[in-house]
Structure formats: structure tokens, C-alpha cells
Amino acid sequence: MSEKYDASGVPTTGHVWDDDLGDFTNQPPKWWMLGLAASAIWVVVYWIYYPSVPNAAGNSYFKGVGGWSAIKEMEEDKGTVDAVRKKYEDKIKGMTPAAILADSELSEYVKRSGKVLFGDNCAACHGTNGVGTKDKEGLFAPILTDDDWLYGGKIDTIHETVVGGRQGMMTAHKDSLSAQQIDDVAKYVLAMSEEGKEKADTNAAVAAGKKVFEESDCTGCHGPDAKGMQAMGSANLTDKVWRFEGSLDGIKRTITYGVNSGDPMARIAVMPSFKEAGKLSESEIKKLVVYVYKLGGGQPDEAAAPAAAAAAAPAAAPAAK
Ligand code: HEC
Ligand code: HEC
Incomplete structure (x- = not known):
């Protein structure tokens, strides 16, 4: 044992390394000891007040003398919200x-x-x-x-x-219109969406389609202005908003097979x-x-x-x- 330890006046536990590193037997500070005692007491109080130890069978537990439970607390909160x-x-x-x-x-x-x-x-x-x-x-x-x-x-x-x-309903047209007529009227519908109805009405290329639109049953449901009727949920055909596919093929399919028409190829739309x-x-x-x-x-x-x-x-x- 070297002089350094003797000079401190505090005995070591006997563990000393390298002559200047050792375990001393100093007492911890008083505040620390008090804190330790206080927390030991706190643990006991906490255990007794709140639910804590499970029983040996593991199917129940000590309920605590305070009567607190998470469910009770949740129900009280819910009561406040419900009120x-x-x-x-x-x-x-x-x-x-x-x-x-x-x-x-x-x-x-x-x-x-x-x-x-x-x-x-x-x-x-x-x-x-x-x-x-x-x-x-x-x-x-x-x-x-x-x-x-x-x-x-x-x-x-x-x-x-x-x-x-x-449940919007549009009849299928595969039997009432020819493939050519469906092609024409679909082009007219597309033109109404892309160019507006007035321009489409004067467009020579889609004139045949316009004729089909006016002479078959389209206006009966979509209206003479093709803007749709909200009473039956028939879509506005003059805007750029498409419910179903807005491509030429998509429009042809809608016209050919209809919507909720019972045809296996029909578009389905059920709210x-x-x-x-x-x-x-x-x-x-x-x-x-x-x-x-x-x-x-x-x-x-x-x-x-x-x-x-x-x-x-x-x-x-x-x-x-
Ligand atoms: C199973 C799918 C489905 C569910 C669930 C559904 N809807 Fe719909 N809804 C549709 C379809 C399809 C349409 C369009 C019907 C048509 O084209 O005729 C629609 C149409 C609508 C419309 C009319 C839109 C318009 O442009 O006029 C409103 C409003 C609406 N739904 C509200 C609701 C609300 C609110 C709920 C929830 C309570 C709901 N929907 C649940 C499929 C559904
Ligand atoms: C019995 C009424 C009825 C008839 C007849 C009818 N439609 Fe429709 N059509 C509807 C309804 C209703 C919808 C909207 C369906 C939905 O969204 O649920 C619709 C949708 C459409 C759509 C799809 C629009 C979109 O935004 O995707 C096109 C295109 C269309 N109709 C074109 C025509 C053409 C062209 C004709 C004539 C050959 C015609 N319809 C005849 C009722 C009808």
C-alpha cells in the first residue's frame, strides 16, 4: 500500500490497482441516502395504492387501495366528452x-x-x-x-x-344502333367535350354523329342541350368531366353497352x-x-x-x- 492512500485517511476496500486507483469506503452524501430512502418508501406506497402484483395463478392481481383502473379513467373521460x-x-x-x-x-x-x-x-x-x-x-x-x-x-x-x-341507368345501344352510328355519335360526344357544344354542332366531320344524337334516344335522357338531367343523374356530355373512360373507345363502350343496363359489358354505377x-x-x-x-x-x-x-x-x- 502506497503513501497516497494513507494520506487520504480513508480506508480502501482492499481493491487497489496500479498504486493510484482504489475502492474507498467513503459514505455517499447524506442527500443521496435520503433520496434513496424516500424512493423506497414511494415504491411501497405506489404498490399499495395502485393495482400491482399479479396472483400466483396469473388470472387476477392486487387491485390497489386507491380503486384506480385504466378502464374507469377512460369511462370518466368519455363521460365528460359525451356530456x-x-x-x-x-x-x-x-x-x-x-x-x-x-x-x-x-x-x-x-x-x-x-x-x-x-x-x-x-x-x-x-x-x-x-x-x-x-x-x-x-x-x-x-x-x-x-x-x-x-x-x-x-x-x-x-x-x-x-x-x-x-343508380344511374342508361340503356345499351348495341341493338338499336349500328356500329357506324355508335362510332359517329361517340365522335360527336367527344367533340362536344373538347370543343364545346356550339363548335361541335357546326363541325362537318361529326355532323353524322349529331344527327344520331338528335334522332335516337340520347336527348330524351341527356337533354336537347346534352347537359344531362339531374333528376335521373344523366351525365353532362358537354363538359370535360368524365364519369367513365373519356377516350373514343371508352365512350363507344358506354354507348354500346349502357350503364347498369343488365348487359354483362355494361358500366356499373351503384350508390x-x-x-x-x-x-x-x-x-x-x-x-x-x-x-x-x-x-x-x-x-x-x-x-x-x-x-x-x-x-x-x-x-x-x-x-x-
Ligand atoms: C359501394 C360504393 C359506394 C359507397 C360505399 C358510397 N358511394 Fe356514393 N356513389 C357511388 C356511386 C357508384 C355513385 C354514382 C351513382 C351513379 O353514377 O348513378 C355515387 C354517388 C354519390 C353521390 C352523388 C354524386 C353526384 O354527383 O350527384 C353522393 C352525394 C354520394 N355518392 C355520397 C356518398 C356518401 C356520403 C357515402 C357514405 C355514406 C357514399 N356515397 C358511399 C358509390 C358509393
Ligand atoms: C335511359 C336514359 C339514357 C339514354 C337513352 C342515354 N343515356 Fe347516356 N347516360 C345516362 C345516364 C343516367 C348516364 C350516367 C350514368 C352514371 O354516371 O351513373 C349516362 C352516361 C353517358 C355517358 C358517359 C358520360 C361520362 O361522363 O362518362 C355517355 C358518353 C353517354 N351517356 C352517351 C349517350 C349517348 C350518345 C346516348 C344516345 C345514343 C345516350 N347516352 C343515351 C342515361 C341515358
């Missing part, structure tokens, strides 16, 4: 979607819960937040964020759509009825309607905008865009 919600939920029960929309506090509330409901019930077909989903045949379900509507973007129309479902499915409560449907309206494409009407009610404006022309 806040109840105020809104009670109101919504007795209101129409238009009235909810007119109430800024309620419509803000509904917009948030609507987002979750939409994700659970609608997004599979309409895409996250209503941006639409595409497959190789075009849009699987329409985009709900724009102002292009098959059936209409008024709050009551959207309500009708979600409650009752929709389920959410009232029938019974999956959603009436309040949930109303919330979704307000949510969809607020996605961006909602069109105001008399009931939704009380200020305009006095004007008693007639319903807008179908498929106005």
Missing part, C-alpha cells in the same frame, strides 16, 4: 340537414364527426375525403369535392342520395342506400350530408340560405355547371 356532445346530438336529432348547415356552430361540429363517418362508410368508394377512386373503367364513384354533380349538390338532394342510394342498409342512424346520415356539402361542391338553395328564402328562386337548371 359535451349530447348538447349537439340532441339538437341534430330534430333538425334538417339544411338547418344544421345554417347553424355555424353545429355545422362545424358536424364537419368533424362527419370526417370520421365518411372515412368509415364512404371513402372505400369515393376516396379519402371524397377525391374519387379510379379503376381502369374510369371513376369508380364520383368525386364529391368539385361542383360537378350527377344528381345535384343542394343539401336536400345530397340527403336524398345518401338516404335512398342512386347504396344507407337508410336501407340500416348501418347508419338518421343523425349520422345528416352529419355525412353536411360534411359532403362542405367538401367544396355544395350548392346553396333557399332552405340552406335563409336570406335568399324570400326571393323564392326557382330551382336552378339541371346540371348547371
Whole structure:
């Protein structure tokens, strides 16, 4: 043992290396010892107060004298949230979607819960937040964020759509029109979309198609102006928005086999009825309607905008865009 250790006056445990490195027997500082004792006591108190030790069989545990449990805490929190919600939920029960929309506090509330409901019930077909989903045949379900509507973007129309479902029907033309006629009329439809209806109407190259359009049954459903009729969800054929494939071949297929026509090659477009499915409560449907309206494409009407009610404006022309 060297002099260095003797000079410190503190004995070592006997472990000394290299003459200047050793284990001393110094006591730890008092504050540290107190801290250690306090935490030992804390552990015991904690163990007794809160649920802790499992029993030997492993199927139960010591519940703690404080009566705390994670489930109890969650239920208390949920109770607090439900109490806040109840105020809104009670109101919504007795209101129409238009009235909810007119109430800024309620419509803000509904917009948030609507987002979750939409994700659970609608997004599979309409895409996250209503941006639409595409497959190789075009849009699987329409985009709900724009102002292009098959059936209409008024709050009551959207309500009708979600409650009752929709199923646009276009007859197949494979038997009523020749291949040449289908080719011509498809070219006319394409020209209306690309050049606008007026130009297409004076376009010599598609004149034959125009004649087919006017003389077969097209105008009966799509209207003389080809802008569609929202009452039956027939698409506007003069805009650049395509429900199904907008290529010449795609348009020919739609015309040849129709939509929901029963033909095996027909385009399928079915919006389920959410009232029938019974999956959603009436309040949930109303919330979704307000949510969809607020996605961006909602069109105001008399009931939704009380200020305009006095004007008693007639319903807008179908498929106005
Ligand atoms: C199984 C797929 C599917 C589900 C689920 C679905 N939709 Fe649809 N939805 C469609 C299709 C397809 C159409 C277009 C129907 C047509 O072309 O006639 C449509 C049309 C609509 C329209 C009319 C759009 C317009 O342009 O007029 C609205 C509004 C709508 N859906 C809202 C909803 C809401 C809200 C939900 C959830 C509660 C929902 N949809 C769930 C497939 C679906
Ligand atoms: C019985 C009514 C009916 C008749 C007749 C009809 N259509 Fe349609 N058509 C519809 C409906 C409804 C849709 C929209 C289907 C949907 O989106 O669910 C549609 C969709 C279309 C589309 C697809 C539009 C898009 O955005 O993808 C084209 C193209 C079309 N029709 C052309 C014609 C032509 C051309 C004729 C005449 C040869 C015709 N239709 C006759 C009801 C009809």
C-alpha cells in the first residue's frame, strides 16, 4: 500500500490497482441516502395504492387501495366528452340537414364527426375525403369535392342520395344502333367535350354523329342541350368531366353497352342506400350530408340560405355547371 492512500485517511476496500486507483469506503452524501430512502418508501406506497402484483395463478392481481383502473379513467373521460356532445346530438336529432348547415356552430361540429363517418362508410368508394377512386373503367364513384354533380349538390338532394342510394341507368345501344352510328355519335360526344357544344354542332366531320344524337334516344335522357338531367343523374356530355373512360373507345363502350343496363359489358354505377342498409342512424346520415356539402361542391338553395328564402328562386337548371 502506497503513501497516497494513507494520506487520504480513508480506508480502501482492499481493491487497489496500479498504486493510484482504489475502492474507498467513503459514505455517499447524506442527500443521496435520503433520496434513496424516500424512493423506497414511494415504491411501497405506489404498490399499495395502485393495482400491482399479479396472483400466483396469473388470472387476477392486487387491485390497489386507491380503486384506480385504466378502464374507469377512460369511462370518466368519455363521460365528460359525451356530456359535451349530447348538447349537439340532441339538437341534430330534430333538425334538417339544411338547418344544421345554417347553424355555424353545429355545422362545424358536424364537419368533424362527419370526417370520421365518411372515412368509415364512404371513402372505400369515393376516396379519402371524397377525391374519387379510379379503376381502369374510369371513376369508380364520383368525386364529391368539385361542383360537378350527377344528381345535384343542394343539401336536400345530397340527403336524398345518401338516404335512398342512386343508380344511374342508361340503356345499351348495341341493338338499336349500328356500329357506324355508335362510332359517329361517340365522335360527336367527344367533340362536344373538347370543343364545346356550339363548335361541335357546326363541325362537318361529326355532323353524322349529331344527327344520331338528335334522332335516337340520347336527348330524351341527356337533354336537347346534352347537359344531362339531374333528376335521373344523366351525365353532362358537354363538359370535360368524365364519369367513365373519356377516350373514343371508352365512350363507344358506354354507348354500346349502357350503364347498369343488365348487359354483362355494361358500366356499373351503384350508390347504396344507407337508410336501407340500416348501418347508419338518421343523425349520422345528416352529419355525412353536411360534411359532403362542405367538401367544396355544395350548392346553396333557399332552405340552406335563409336570406335568399324570400326571393323564392326557382330551382336552378339541371346540371348547371
Ligand atoms: C359501394 C360504393 C359506394 C359507397 C360505399 C358510397 N358511394 Fe356514393 N356513389 C357511388 C356511386 C357508384 C355513385 C354514382 C351513382 C351513379 O353514377 O348513378 C355515387 C354517388 C354519390 C353521390 C352523388 C354524386 C353526384 O354527383 O350527384 C353522393 C352525394 C354520394 N355518392 C355520397 C356518398 C356518401 C356520403 C357515402 C357514405 C355514406 C357514399 N356515397 C358511399 C358509390 C358509393
Ligand atoms: C335511359 C336514359 C339514357 C339514354 C337513352 C342515354 N343515356 Fe347516356 N347516360 C345516362 C345516364 C343516367 C348516364 C350516367 C350514368 C352514371 O354516371 O351513373 C349516362 C352516361 C353517358 C355517358 C358517359 C358520360 C361520362 O361522363 O362518362 C355517355 C358518353 C353517354 N351517356 C352517351 C349517350 C349517348 C350518345 C346516348 C344516345 C345514343 C345516350 N347516352 C343515351 C342515361 C341515358
